[in-house]
Amino acid sequence: MATEKAIFAGGCFWCTEAVFLMIKGVAKVRSGYIGGARPNPTYEQVCSGVTGHAEAVEIAFDPAQVSYDALLDVFFATHDPRQLNRQGNDIGTQYRSGVFTLSEAQKAAAQAAIARATKLWDGKIVTEVTPAGPFYVAEDYHQDFFANNPTQGYCRAIVAPKVAKARAKFKDLLKA
Numbered sequence: 562m563a564t565e566k567a568i569f570a571g572g573c574f575w576c577t578e579a580v581f582l583m584i585k586g587v588a589k590v591r592s593g594y595i596g597g598a599r600p601n602p603t604y605e606q607v608c609s610g611v612t613g614h615a616e617a618v619e620i621a622f623d624p625a626q627v628s629y630d631a632l633l634d635v636f637f638a639t640h641d642p643r644q645l646n647r648q649g650n651d652i653g654t655q656y657r658s659g660v661f662t663l664s665e666a667q668k669a670a671a672q673a674a675i676a677r678a679t680k681l682w683d684g685k686i687v688t689e690v691t692p693a694g695p696f697y698v699a700e701d702y703h704q705d706f707f708a709n710n711p712t713q714g715y716c717r718a719i720v721a722p723k724v725a726k727a728r729a730k731f732k733d734l735l736k737a
Contacts, residue, residue, distance in 0.1 A: 563623065563624070563625070564588055564621045564622060564623055565621075565622060565623075565624050565629065566619060566620065566621055566622075566663060567619075567620040567622065567629060567632050567633075567663075567667070568595060568617055568618070568619050568620070568660070568661035568662075568663070568693050568696060569581075569617060569618055569620070569632075569636045569659070569660055569661070570595065570596070570615035570616060570617035570618075570657060570658060570659040570660075570661070571618075571636060571639070571640035571642075571648065571658055572616070572640050572641075572644075572647070572648025572649070572651055572656045572658070573616060573648060573651050573656065573715075573719070573720075574592040574593070574616040574617060574618055574699065574703065575592070575703070575706040575707055575715070575716065575720055576639075576640070576648075576707075576719060576720045576723045576724075577592075577616075577617070577618045577636075577639075577640070578590045578591075578592050578618050578704075578705070578706065578707065579706075579707035579708070579720050579723070579724050580635065580639050580723055580724060580727045581618060581620050581632070581635070582705075582708070583724070583727060583728065583735050583736060584622075584627055584631075584632070584635060584731070584734050584735065584736065585626055585627055585734060585735060585736045585737070586622050586623045586624075586625070586626025586627030587620055587621070587622045587627065587632075587736075588621045588622060588623060589620075589621040590618050590619070590620050590621075591618065591619045591696075591698050591699075591704065592616070592617075592618055592698075592699040592703045592704055592706070593616075593617060593618070593619060593696050593697050593698045593699045594607050594612070594614035594615065594616065594617065594655075594696070594697045594699060595614060595615060595617045595659075595661050595693065595694060595695070595696045595697070596613060596614055596615045596617070596657075596659060596661065596691065596694065597612040597613030597614030597615075598612065598613050599611075599612040599613070599614065600695070600697070601697055602614050602697060603700070604699060604700055604703065607655050608653075608655060610653045610654055610655060612655075613654065614655060614697070615654065615655055615656070615657050615659055616655055616656065616699075617659070617661065617696070619696050619698075620632065627734060629666075629667060629670050630670055630673070630674065631734060633660070633670060633671060633674035634674060634677065634678075635727060635731055635734065636660070636674075637674055637675070637677070637678035637681065637686075637688075638678075638681060638726075638727075638730055638731075639723050639726060639727050639730075640658060640723070641658075641682070642658045642675075642678060642682065642686045642687065642688040643682055643683075643684040643685060643686055643687060644658070644687070645657070645687045649719065657689065658686075658687060658688040658689070659688060659689040659690070659691060660674075660688060660689070660690050660691070661691055661692070661693035661694075661696075662690060662691065662692055662693060663692075663693050668690060668692075671688075671690045672690060675688060675690070707720045707721075707724070
C-alpha cells in the first residue's frame with residue numbers, strides 16, 4: 562500500500578484523531594504539534610499558547626481507498642472552521658483550524674475544500690492553509706486517546722458527539 566500524508570488542526574487533537582481513525586484507507590493517525598517555532602514542544606508548553614504550535618493530527622492514508630479531497634471534506638464537516646483560535650470552550654492559537662500542506666496539489670485541494678465548506682457553514686471560514694513545517698508527535702498518552710479513555714468526561718461530552726456526527730454523515734467512508 563502506497564501511503565500519503567495529510568496534516569490537519571481542528572481544535573483538540575483527541576477529537577480529530579478519533580474521527581479519522583474510523584475512515585477507510587486511513588492507515589495511521591498520530592496526534593502532535595505543528596506550526597510553531599519551538600522544537601519538540603511538550604503538551605504543557607503548547608497549552609500555554611507561547612509556542613505558536615497547533616494541536617494537529619498527521620494522517621497516513623492510502624489514496625487508492627480514500628482521496629485527500631474526501632479527507633478534507635470530513636475535516637471541514639466535523640469541526641467549526643469559522644472559529645478563530647478556538648473550538649468551543651478550547652480557546653487559544655493551539656486550537657486553531659488549519660490545513661498544513663505537503664505539496665502545491667494539497668494547497669489547491671485545501672482551497673477548493675474551503676470553497677465547498679462555505680456551503681455547509683454560515684459565516685467566514687478562518688481555516689489557515691499553510692505549508693507544513695516539522696510535525697512533532699505528542700506524548701504517548703495522547704495517542705488513541707478516545708479509544709483508550711471513552712468514559713473520560715471530555716471524551717463523553719465533546720469527542721463522542723463528533724465521532725457520532727462523522728459516523729452518520731460519512732457512512733460510505735467508514736472502515737468495515
